[in-house]
Amino acid sequence: MAHPPWMNGVSAFPSPVLQFLFNVIEFIIRPFIFVLTGAAGPFVPTTPERDRPKYLAVQKIVFVPVYTVGVVLLFLPMLIAFLLRNILHQFRRPFCLSVRKDMAVAQPKSTYSVVTGNLCLMPEIFSKYNNLDKTAQRAVKIGERVVIDQMYYTEMMETFLKNHEHTTRNGCINTLGHGRIQTRSMDKSRDLNRSQNIDSEVKVDVIAHFPQLDFLCLQETFDRDYSKLLVAELHKVYPWIVFDVGYNSPRLNYCGLNSGLMFASRYEILDIRFKPFSSRCGFCTIVGKGLLMVKVCVQKKDTGKEVGYVFNTHLQAFQGDNPIVYRQLTEILKWSSEFRAETFEDGDEVLFDMLCGDFNIDNMSPGDVHVSEHELFETYVDVCREKPGKDYDWTVGTELRTPLLHDKAVSTPEGLKAAIEDPYLRQYYLIDADIESATMDSIYNAPLKKDKHGNLILSPVGGRRRIDVVLYRKQSPVMIQNYNIITRLASLTDHIPVSATFTCHH
Structure with missing residues (x-):
């Protein structure tokens, strides 16, 4: 995911190499989450979706099978990436701090x-x-x-x-x-x-x-x-x-x-x-x-x-x-x-x-x-x-x-x-x-x-x-x-x- 150049705050990892590996692993996991959401989503419809029953039916009949195949194909790569991600998490501090350094410092005042x-x-x-x-x-x-x-x-x-x-x-x-x-x-x-x-x-x-x-x-x-x-x-x-x-x-x-x-x-x-x-x-x-x-x-x-x-x-x-x-x-x-x-x-x-x-x-x-x-x-x-x-x-x-x-x-x-x-x-x-x-x-x-x-x-x-x-x-x-x-x-x-x-x- 691309971000503006000023979003270069403090990484959650002590090493840029670990951060890079973490980003790669997240990239591998995302497609699985996408197809899993597509396969399961129509069975948990929101009110706007229920108001379009024909669209919801098409989702279940046509797209759910396709997404389900994707879930099966991507499961193993996701599982390996998930395990590696959890290992990397042990080296990560419990937050990310993003600082925009090109903004003026807010002035002190009496009311906040x-x-x-x-x-x-x-x-x-x-x-x-x-x-x-x-x-x-x-x-x-x-x-x-x-x-x-x-x-x-x-x-x-x-x-x-x-x-x-x-x-x-x-x-x-x-x-x-x-x-x-x-x-x-x-x-x-x-x-x-x-x-x-x-x-x-x-x-x-x-x-x-x-x-x-x-x-x-x-x-x-x-x-x-x-x-x-x-x-x-x-x-x-x-x-x-x-x-x-x-x-x-x-x-x-x-x-x-x-x-x-x-x-x-x-x-x-x-x-x-x-x-x-x-x-x-x-x-x-x-x-x-x-x-x-x-x-x-x-x-x-x-x-x-x-x-x-x-x-x-x-x-x-x-x-x-x-x-x-x-x-x-x-x-x-x-x-x-x-x-x-x-x-x-x-x-x-x-x-x-x-x-x-x-x-x-x-x-x-x-x-x-x-x-x-x-x-x-x-x-x-x-x-x-x-x-x-x-x-x-x-x-x-x-x-x-x-x-x-x-x-x-x-x-x-x-x-x-x-x-x-x-x-x-x-x-x-x-x-x-x-x-x-x-x-x-x-x-x-x-x-x-x-x-x-x-x-x-x-x-x-x-x-x-x-x-x-x-x-x-x-x-x-x-x-x-x-x-x-x-x-x-x-x-x-x-x-x-x-x-x-x-x-x-x-």
Whole structure:
């Protein structure tokens, strides 16, 4: 895969010879993955494919046999290459760092923004289980939408927010006081989530474009080739990008997928560490999930540096009755503290410490109650939590119902934004925060609450399974100014990114 000449960052291998051999092996494996996807893909159709039954029939009758022959012919070369690849993995550091050296260094400031988003950039056959396909195209489109918003829409968004604030002052938007929503609009259903003030400090918006972002914490960028497509786009804005994160071994992930974590920054990265979780179950046994730890420098001074810490993670999915997530949170708390202690240097002034990611739990579902009281939430602050087991009334979910991803009503950023702002549509398209046991069936096939006439029954936890979070550490306090629910990636992923804009206390 060809890349621009400035994508010459740090290789994951200590020797260019090993890197070359690894690239050759990957080249041998790719054709097998292609024909395997072609042979199995039509049997896991997405909604757009099911809407074209004749095309799907042709795929099964004509192309599946051809792809199956390819699978048989390419299996042995793939198996040999796969074994060699796993041997080379033992000499590889657990991440790639790509640095665009021709970009100007970002200037220090007092306010920064971070976003977290699960992109579902898995191997094609796995993406199709999430009702998503054309993963290479999605990777490019996701990168393009992020870049366009950073390069061209910043001024537009600032103007929009100023106008929104003016509307708020005129009493058309909800505000929150003493933990309860006080609605001043005549249309409660449409204004439930628009530009609210939490204790007169945090401003909450559902927005159709990304705000100006300094740091990106991304999950499920599992596939190496798709990740490189995304990196090529993001490098138009972000000079430092960490990707292809994770170890590969029979013990950790059965030589399967990496952690899926990616981190992009406008500011210089000083240090990077990755730790794989010790506990896992189900599908996650073939995924090398863990904690990506990054230290960034936002300003160098004669007396030292102003630095920040950003942690990115993706926790166990579909744990059922296993306490896996609880154990992983304990490891995050331990590793984040150790990383800060090990990388802190004389003269460092720590401005912020942010923990982001897909936690695969929410704060209100009965099956997640025991996790919501974990000590991590005493160390890291979640501005959406009123208390353990209860979110503020303005919160919304971040996990879409996969069978409905391609509905026309939510296929555009503006359409998804409108759906989130309407409590009935939100409950229809987003998963409820009432999960008894987090299994694949209970989440992917979560039933809609309807009466005997088929009408939707509005629930206080409807559409509010909030699993994508941005937290900050109490030890390095920041002031959250904006908390955004972002619909820019509508139809490109099954999650809704969230961002936080914060001011640092010096």
